[in-house]
Amino acid sequence: MTVTVNVHQAKTHLSRLMExxxxxxxxxxxxxxxxxAxxxxxxxxxxxxxxxxxxxxxVGPEILLPLPESVLDAWEGS
Structure with a gap:
């Protein structure tokens, strides 16, 4: 059901309208x-x-293992 109210009514009865x-x-x-609105x-x-x-x-438990040196070197650009 749709009801139309003017702004003054809405200000006066906002709590009721919200319910x-x-x-x-x-x-x-x-x-x-x-x-x-x-x-x-x-x-x-x-x-x-x-x-x-x-x-x-x-994620598997291998995520907690240290990275191999080759991978660390690749990340560091060496």
Whole structure:
């Protein structure tokens, strides 16, 4: 359901309008009788990320080993 309110009404009843928007209603804010802005619910937030979900799948234990001298020399430009 869409409701249109003017700016003065929106200022006076902002908390109420926010509750209605949070409940899924779309509210059109009008300025001088013309639609100016839309107040509505936010899209659902993405699923929460679980720490450690990919543990052991992205990087192997060899990442902790020292680099060979040849690789270090290549990085240092020697």
């Amino acid at each position: 209605r928007a949070h409940a899924g209603e779309q509210i059109v804010l009008a300025k001088a009788g013309k639609p100016y 839309l107040l509505g619910p936010l899209p659902p937030s993405p699923t929460t990320r679980r720490p450690g979900r990919l543990a052991g799948e992205c």
